[in-house]
Every structure is written in C-alpha cells, then in structure tokens.
Amino acid sequence: MQLLVGLAGWLVYLSLTSHVLSVPSPQSIRSDLTILTHNDLYGNSSTRQAATIVLSARGSKSNAETGCKALQETLWDPADLAEADFLRYLAYEKAHDDIDQYWIRSRSNTGCKAITTLGKIKTVPCNKQLPALCSQSAPLSSTSSNNTGLEWQIAVRTGDGTVIGYRDKLSFRFLGLKYGSFPSRFTYSAYQAPIGQVSALAYGPGCIQSSCTDAACSEQCLYLNIWTPHLPSNARSSKKAVMFWIHGGAFMSGFGSDTTFDGGSMASRGDVVVVTINYRLSTLGFLATSQSGSHGNYGISDMVAALDWVQKHIEDFGGDKERVTVFGQSAGGASVRALLASPRAKGKFSRAIMQSCPGGMGYSLYPSIAEAANKTNAIYAANGCAQQDEAGRLACLQKADPAKLVKGATIWNFPVVDGTYLTSSELLLDGSGPASDVALITGVMHDDGGPFTSFSKSLNASQKLTDQGYDANDILGSGLFPVPQSGNATLDIFNLTARVTTDVSFRCPTQSTVFSAVKNEVFPVVYSYEIDRGLQLTTWSPNPTTCEAPMTAEHPLGDPNLPYWKCHSGELYYEFGTAIREGRQPRDQEDVPFSQYLLDTWTAFGRTKNPNPDMKFLQARGFTNTSAVLKKTTPWKPTTVKDLRLRVLDVQPRDEGFREVKQCEVLKLPTDYYLSSDHPADENPLP
Numbered sequence: 001m002q003l004l005v006g007l008a009g010w011l012v013y014l015s016l017t018s019h020v021l022s023v024p025s026p027q028s029i030r031s032d033l034t035i036l037t038h039n040d041l042y043g044n045s046s047t048r049q050a051a052t053i054v055l056s057a058r059g060s061k062s063n064a065e066t067g068c069k070a071l072q073e074t075l076w077d078p079a080d081l082a083e084a085d086f087l088r089y090l091a092y093e094k095a096h097d098d099i100d101q102y103w104i105r106s107r108s109n110t111g112c113k114a115i116t117t118l119g120k121i122k123t124v125p126c127n128k129q130l131p132a133l134c135s136q137s138a139p140l141s142s143t144s145s146n147n148t149g150l151e152w153q154i155a156v157r158t159g160d161g162t163v164i165g166y167r168d169k170l171s172f173r174f175l176g177l178k179y180g181s182f183p184s185r186f187t188y189s190a191y192q193a194p195i196g197q198v199s200a201l202a203y204g205p206g207c208i209q210s211s212c213t214d215a216a217c218s219e220q221c222l223y224l225n226i227w228t229p230h231l232p233s234n235a236r237s238s239k240k241a242v243m244f245w246i247h248g249g250a251f252m253s254g255f256g257s258d259t260t261f262d263g264g265s266m267a268s269r270g271d272v273v274v275v276t277i278n279y280r281l282s283t284l285g286f287l288a289t290s291q292s293g294s295h296g297n298y299g300i301s302d303m304v305a306a307l308d309w310v311q312k313h314i315e316d317f318g319g320d321k322e323r324v325t326v327f328g329q330s331a332g333g334a335s336v337r338a339l340l341a342s343p344r345a346k347g348k349f350s351r352a353i354m355q356s357c358p359g360g361m362g363y364s365l366y367p368s369i370a371e372a373a374n375k376t377n378a379i380y381a382a383n384g385c386a387q388q389d390e391a392g393r394l395a396c397l398q399k400a401d402p403a404k405l406v407k408g409a410t411i412w413n414f415p416v417v418d419g420t421y422l423t424s425s426e427l428l429l430d431g432s433g434p435a436s437d438v439a440l441i442t443g444v445m446h447d448d449g450g451p452f453t454s455f456s457k458s459l460n461a462s463q464k465l466t467d468q469g470y471d472a473n474d475i476l477g478s479g480l481f482p483v484p485q486s487g488n489a490t491l492d493i494f495n496l497t498a499r500v501t502t503d504v505s506f507r508c509p510t511q512s513t514v515f516s517a518v519k520n521e522v523f524p525v526v527y528s529y530e531i532d533r534g535l536q537l538t539t540w541s542p543n544p545t546t547c548e549a550p551m552t553a554e555h556p557l558g559d560p561n562l563p564y565w566k567c568h569s570g571e572l573y574y575e576f577g578t579a580i581r582e583g584r585q586p587r588d589q590e591d592v593p594f595s596q597y598l599l600d601t602w603t604a605f606g607r608t609k610n611p612n613p614d615m616k617f618l619q620a621r622g623f624t625n626t627s628a629v630l631k632k633t634t635p636w637k638p639t640t641v642k643d644l645r646l647r648v649l650d651v652q653p654r655d656e657g658f659r660e661v662k663q664c665e666v667l668k669l670p671t672d673y674y675l676s677s678d679h680p681a682d683e684n685p686l687p
Contacts, residue, residue, distance in 0.1 A: 023164055023230075024070045025155035026233035031057030031067055033154075033156060033231045033440030035136060035171055036509075038086045038622055039269040041577040041592050041599070042139055050083035051136040052076045053168055054090065054102070057233070061112045062684070064103040065133030072151045075105035076133040084119035085622050087133075089271075091117040092620035103132035121261035141168040142581060143259045148201040158316035161194030170268035171227045174317065175257070176204035180222040180276070180305035185398050186287055186421070187292040189222055189280075189302035191308035199227075203257035207281050210407045211253060214337055217499045219402055221278045224306050225256055227263035228273040230318035239320035241606040243277045244310060244349065246303060248330030251362075251413040252282045252406070259336035260537060262443050265577030269596070269621075270603025273319035279335075281413065282406035283379060288372040288416040291394045295369060295418035300338055303422065307339075307348040325351035325606040329572060333357030337364060338415050340436060341427040351609055353602065354442040356568055359509025359669070362414030365424050365635045375412050382410040429516035429674045436523055439609040441602075443529030443646065444510050451542035456493045464493050470500055478666040494546070498565065500667070503660050506568075511658045516674040527611055528639045528646040530659065533560060533581060533594055534570025535587075541567075549587055557587040574598045586589075590651045593625040598649065601636075611636050629653065644671070 026033050037051035053076075055067045061075075068074055078084050091100055100112040101122065112126040115133065124130070138152045139145075152166040156174070165174035177200050180189040203224030206212055230240055245261055247254035256276035263274025279285065285299030311321050326349045328336045333354040339345040340352060361367060380386070383404065385396035397405070405411070417425055424433070456464040465472035475481050481500060484492040507530075514528045536547040538609045547567035549558030560563075573579035574595040579586075586592050601621060604613040612635045618627045633654065636647045644658045664670055673679050 005264045022150070022369060023153045023155040024156060025162075026231045027157060028155075029055065029057075029067050029070050030233060031055040032233050033071075034392040034570075035167065035169075035229050035268065036086060036089065037136070037170065038083070039170060039265060039577075041265055041269065041580065041595055043580045044369040045580070048083055050078070050080065050086065053134040053136045055134060056237075057130040058099065058129040058131055060129065061103050061126045064130070068134035071134055073134040073137060076135050077105040077107065078115060078119075078121070081119050081121075084115065086669055087115065087117045087119060088622070089620040092616060099131060101130050103130050105135075120437065136169065137626075138169050140170065140174070141262075141264065143583075153201070154231065156316055158313045159193045159195075161196055161198050163194055163198045163200050165226075168264060170264040170294075171229050172231055172317075173264065174200035174226040174228075174483035176200055176202055176223050177226065178204065178222060179224045179309035180302060182222075182298070185219065185284065185402075186289070186394065188293075188298060189305045189640045191305045191312070192222075193312070204278070206255040206257060207278050208284060208402050209249075209253045209281050219280075219284065222302055222305065223256065224275055224277045224309065225263070226273065226275055226314075227267040228272060228318045229267050230272060230273075232316070232318055235315070237318075239315060239323075240271060240273045241323040241603070241604065242273045242275060242310060242314055242319040242321070242325065242422060243270070243606050244307065244324055245274065246279070246326065247276070248328065248332040249281070251286060251331045251334075251415075252411070253300065254281070254331070255567060260539075260572050260578055260582060261576055262578050262581060263576070265581070266575075266599055266603060268578060269599055269623075270606070272603050272606050273314060273317060275306075275310060275314070275319075277303065279303055280307075283411045283413070284402060284405055284414070286412050286414055287376065287379065287397070288369045288412060288418070288542065289376055289394055290320070290369055290391050291388060294394055295420065296412075296416040296440040297374070297418045297421040300335070300342065300415055300421045301344075303335060303339060303340065304344045304348070307323045307345060307399050311348055322350065323606065324349040324355060326357065327353035327602070329355035330568065331363070332360065337427050338366075338422060339353050340438065340440075342421050343423060344421050346436075351439045351606060352441070352604065354440070354477065354510075354513075355514075355571065356444050356448050356506055357442065357510065358505050360505065364426060364513075366415050366417050367423050368417050371419070372412060372416050375410075378410050379405070379412060382408070400403055410472075424673070426452060427513075429513065429522055430521060430677070431520035433522070435521060438523055439525045439605070440517065440523045441527045441529065441605055441611060442510055442513060443531065443649075445534060445566050445568055445570050446530055446532045447502055447534075447547075448506035448568045449504070450498045450546055450567040451540075451567040452505065452568070453494060453497040453501045453543070455490055455543065456497070459489045459493070461493050461496055464497055465500065468497060468501070470504070474666055475500060478663075480663050480666055481546040494543070503663050504591075504667050504669065507660055508667060509673065510666035511644075511661075511664065512669065512671055512673035514639050514646075515641070515644060515658075515671045518639055519675070523561065525609065525638045527605075527636060528658075529649050530646050530656075531571050532566055532648055532650040534566030535576075535584060535591065536562075536567055536570050536571045537572065538582060538584060539567060555587055557585060560587055560590070571598065575602050593629070594651055597626045597629050597653075601649075
C-alpha cells in the first residue's frame with residue numbers, strides 16, 4: 001500500500017513538473033515580455049483594439065518567430081496602421097536604445113518586414129538583429145469570464161518558486177499568491193516565500209467576515225494578486241512602479257479579489273504593476289489583549305508582511321521595489337495612515353495615497369490595549385470564555401467559532417497601540433515624530449458622509465443631529481449650517497446631516513492632516529484634493545437614490561450635471577478604470593474621460609511622485625483626452641502653509657482653498673486640530 005501511495009505521489013509530481021515545463025517564461029523565451037495596447041477603458045466596445053506582445057531580445061526573424069510560437073502566438077500583423085500609433089511608447093521608454101524597428105509578420109513573399117515606432121513598415125534583411133512584436137490574441141477578461149487555459153499561461157521564477165499565472169488582453173495576471181503565514185489565531189503574521197510550483201490562476205479565499213463564512217473565506221487568507229504589463233527576463237530589465245492597494249470596509253469586510261479593484265486596466269494604461277491584498281478583519285484581525293504575543297493589529301501585520309513579499313519578489317514580476325505606492329480608501333486609507341505611523345513599515349514604500357480616511361478613534365486615533373479592554377472582555381463573555389486568567393480566556397477564544405467572532409456588536413475591529421506595529425496613539429503630525437521620506441496625496445469625496453447618515457423619522461433637525469451624536473445647539477446656532485428649504489423636510493434634514501457627517505468624519509480631519517503635515521514638514525511633499533464627480537458602486541449605494549445622478553429622458557442612466565451626492569466610494573470605478581467592466585455604462589460623454597484622467601493622475605504619482613502626468617508620456621501613449629484636460633488647467637501644485645490649496649478633481653480640474661473652514665471650527669475640528677495636544681479622541685460617528 002505504501003508503495004502504491006508513493007508511486008501515486010511521484011506520478012502527480014511528474015505531472016505537475018511536466019506542466020510547468022510546458023508553460024513559457026521570460027527565461028525560457030530569453031526575452032522580456034511586455035503587453036502593449038492603447039486601452040482607452042471602453043473595453044470590448046473600444047474602437048482601438050490593437051494589442052501586441054513585445055519581445056525585447058534582439059534576434060533574427062526566425063528567432064522572433066520561435067519566441068512568438070512559444071507563447072502560442074505569431075508575429076504581429078498590423079492590420080490597421082492607424083492603430084499602430086501606440087508603438088510610439090516604445091521610443092518614449094527608450095527600452096531598446098538605438099533600435100526603433102521591430103519584427104512583424106510578412107503578408108507576402110516580398111521579404112522580411114519590420115515596423116518602426118512611428119508605424120512605418122520596412123523591408124529588412126531576415127538575419128538583422130531586432131526585437132519583435134507578437135500577436136496578442138488573449139481575450140479581455142471580465143467579471144464573468146476568465147480564460148486561464150494553457151495557451152495563455154505564463155511562468156515566473158521567483159526565489160525558490162515557479163509561479164504559474166496567465167494573461168488576458170491587458171496584462172499578465174497572477175492571482176491568489178500566498179504572501180504570509182501565522183502560527184495560530186491572534187498572532188502576527190510573517191512573510192512567506194513561494195516554494196516549488198505555485199498556481200496563481202484563481203483568487204485565494206477571502207478573510208472571514210460577517211458576509212462570508214463559507215468555503216470562499218478562511219482564516220488562512222493571506223493572499224495577494226498581481227497585474228503587470230511587463231515580465232523581465234533578468235535583473236537588468238526595466239522596472240515599473242508598483243501600486244499596492246489596501247481595500248476598505250471599516251476593518252470588518254472587504255476582499256483583495258473584489259473585481260472593482262481588478263488591476264488590469266490600471267496596470268495596462270498606467271504602465272505600472274498593481275498589487276491587491278487580503279488582510280485579517282474584525283476580531284480575528286484586531287482583538288487586543290495584554291497577553292504576550294496577542295496585542296492586536298494582526299491585520300496591520302498582514303499588510304507589512306505583504307509589503308515584505310513585494311520587496312523580495314515584485315522585481316521578478318516587473319515591479320520596482322524602490323517605487324512602491326501604498327494606496328487605499330476608507331479603512332484602506334486608514335490603513336495607509338497606520339502604515340505611515342508604523343515603524344515596521346518604514347522604508348517599504350515611498351509614496352502614499354489616503355482616500356477618504358475617516359477621522360476619530362480607531363481610524364486616525366489609536367486606543368491603548370487598556371482602553372480596548374471593555375470590548376475585549378465583552379468578546380470573552382459573548383463566546384463563553386469565563387476563565388479567571390486572561391491566558392485561559394484567550395486559549396478559549398482560540399477555539400471559538402471564527403464565524404461568531406466576526407459577527408454582531410461584540411467585535412473589535414480597530415488598530416491599537418501595541419508597541420510593535422503602532423507605538424504612538426496617532427500619526428505624529430505635531431513635529432514630535434521623525435520626518436517621513438514618503439510623498440503623500442490625500443483627500444475626500446465631496447459628499448463622503450452621505451452613506452453614513454439616514455433619512456430622519458423626525459422633522460426636527462435639532463433632534464436628528466442630537467440622535468447622531470452631534471451638538472445641535474452649536475451647529476444650528478452658528479448659522480453656518482442652514483437647513484435647506486426645498487419643501488421636502490425629510491430630504492432637507494438628510495442633506496444637513498450628510499453635510500455635517502462629511503465635515504466631521506472626512507473633510508475636516510483630512511484638511512487638518514494636510515495643514516499639520518506641511519506646517520511641520522512631516523512629508524517631503526503633500527498634495528490635497530476633493531473629488532466633485534462620483535459614480536457609485538453597484539454593490540454599495542446606501543440611502544438610494546441620493547448617491548446616484550438623477551435620471552432624465554436625455555440621460556436615462558443619470559445626468560451627472562444635475563445635483564446629486566458624490567458619495568463615499570464614488571471614485572473607485574474611476575481610478576481603477578473598471579466601470580464598464582463592472583457593468584456601469586457611461587452616463588454621459590465625460591464619464592470615461594474622467595476615469596482616464598483620474599487613473600492617469602494616480603499612476604503618474606506612482607511613477608514619479610508627481611500627480612501631473614508628463615505630456616510626452618501622454619502623447620506617446622495616445623491619451624488625447626487627458627492631454628486636453630491638462631492643457632486647460634494649471635498643474636496640480638503641492639499644498640504649503642502659505643497656500644492651503646486643494647485640487648478639485650472634476651471634468652475640468654481646478655484649484656480652491658480648503659473648504660468648510662469655518663464649519664470645521666464650529667465642529668471643533670479646526671485646521672490645526674492635529675497640532676493641539678489635547679485634541680479629543682471621541683468615538684467616530686461612522687457605523
């Protein structure tokens with residue numbers, strides 16, 4: 001019997017090994033591989049469908065044909081030379097020095113053909129040493145279709161492992177890569193290297209959360225995903241900036257595999273490597289105890305472990321470990337803030353984008369373990385862990401049903417001062433902490449608070465404000481928050497509370513963060529923004545239809561030029577270029593161009609620390625819409641103490657001073673809030 005089992009295992013091993021050997025890699029082809037296409041974010045409805053795989057290695061035409069064949073492709077046949085203008089980017093990159101010709105398919109027996117970066121076809125000697133353009137026939141992936149067949153698979157060797165991913169039309173995709181491990185529940189995670197043959201053809205399970213406790217979720221959930229336009233064949237190959245995304249969800253929910261954040265379009269259009277991650281959530285990710293080794297912040301440790309993985313392996317996937325941008329929205333923005341404050345994350349990224357980072361306890365102010373003790377004790381009690389000593393209670397909780405630990409009111413879902421990953425009660429902006437060599441962008445949606453209020457059952461504005469925990473007398477007595485008078489009292493009170501919630505939870509703390517940081521030179525450069533155009537997620541649109549553009553006969557999908565709330569999460573489809581992929585058709589002729597502009601802006605910052613895309617880059621890529629926007633506006637400049645500006649990101653970007661400054665003072669969140677030694681650590685009003 002043992003002999004049979006051993007033989008079976010050996011046969012499985014041989015099968016896997018044979019499969020890996022049949023999958024091409026940059027090393028087996030002996031060339032860097034780059035997927036190049038225009039990508040205007042219109043998906044399959046785009047009028048510009050041309051795409052090619054660039055083989056950087058120089059060789060004869062016969063060598064080029066062999067390289068393309070290894071990818072199950074042929075030399076590229078540029079059927080429409082008008083579409084070949086995207087080849088100009090090859091000259092812009094100067095990836096091949098003096099070479100501006102690439103092997104292409106010959107349509108007849110009139111000799112061997114090459115094409116220039118300007119789209120001119122020439123007859124050249126067949127033994128000339130040139131790089132090559134292969135066809136790219138992989139289909140565009142979608143939320144319902146991902147073809148991971150052998151013909152599209154690609155291997156990457158990294159460390160002691162070989163990772164098998166695949167390509168679609170826009171990028172090389174590597175999904176479900178395990179980046180870390182933890183020895184037991186309520187312990188910090190640690191970087192884990194890929195070993196042996198690793199399949200990266202499908203997302204790994206998400207982290208257990210209240211909405212997902214079946215096989216799709218697991219405690220063993222530390223997986224990351226990579227989208228890259230470029231795979232190197234050696235260490236000397238060119239490298240792309242890395243965009244490292246941390247999802248939101250109040251530290252209670254969310255997935256790195258959420259298709260809203262599919263990185264294919266950002267990688268392709270922005271010429272960057274995109275990484276998304278899972279991290280442990282709710283009580284499983286943040287339970288804070290005084291017991292040795294279980295001090296909370298396990299989810300933060302996961303983020304750091306993922307950054308460690310990126311530092312050790314991302315160059316094998318075409319990324320530049322010296323140009324890593326951590327960016328995230330909502331609790332993802334709060335995660336970025338925590339990483340900026342964490343000594344364990346120092347030096348592992350050089351750019352940061354904080355989107356809609358909430359203020360208040362748990363998001364920008366971190367309680368001590370002692371301050372979290374009441375909730376921790378309630379968690380013990382709710383799970384029947386009544387042992388006299390905490391070690392016994394913790395051991396009991398180790399055995400508790402994980403689904404129960406993440407549900408209900410008795411959970412803990414916030415970072416704490418654990419002494420390892422967070423050593424101060426906040427990101428130090430008062431000048432008492434060390435300066436950080438990280439360029440920063442931070443800002444909010446115009447109506448970030450809209451989803452976090454509710455329609456009032458009372459027609460008394462004062463009562464509704466009080467019910468939400470606000471000081472109604474100060475707010476209404478200031479005269480700075482007049483109740484709208486539309487004739488619909490319910491909607492008018494909603495509009496008031498949404499404005500207050502936006503200011504309290506998002507706008508005022510963010511503007512104080514910017515002011516405090518630039519006053520004390522905490523970061524080398526800080527850019528501030530507010531987004532005045534929103535496209536709400538199909539999967540999350542609270543208080544309908546306030547976050548949706550009103551539908552009209554001329555605009556049956558909604559008219560963005562009419563008043564509506566630009567709500568929390570309303571920028572995500574835009575920045576990732578996934579609106580059409582997610583089934584959101586353009587509401588007007590500006591929806592897709594605005595997505596192009598925002599994606600181009602975010603990735604420009606990732607590449608250069610400057611959110612203003614280089615005009616030569618845009619011209620080489622053929623990104624005429626973003627070029628036209630930039631020609632009509634002044635460059636986005638950093639915020640300084642003498643110039644408290646923010647960039648209003650809209651169809652036509654513009655500069656304004658900080659918004660709602662007087663209102664923020666009434667709300668006791670003035671511009672210098674984070675410089676005050678006694679700023680309160682009140683509970684955040686967000687649910």
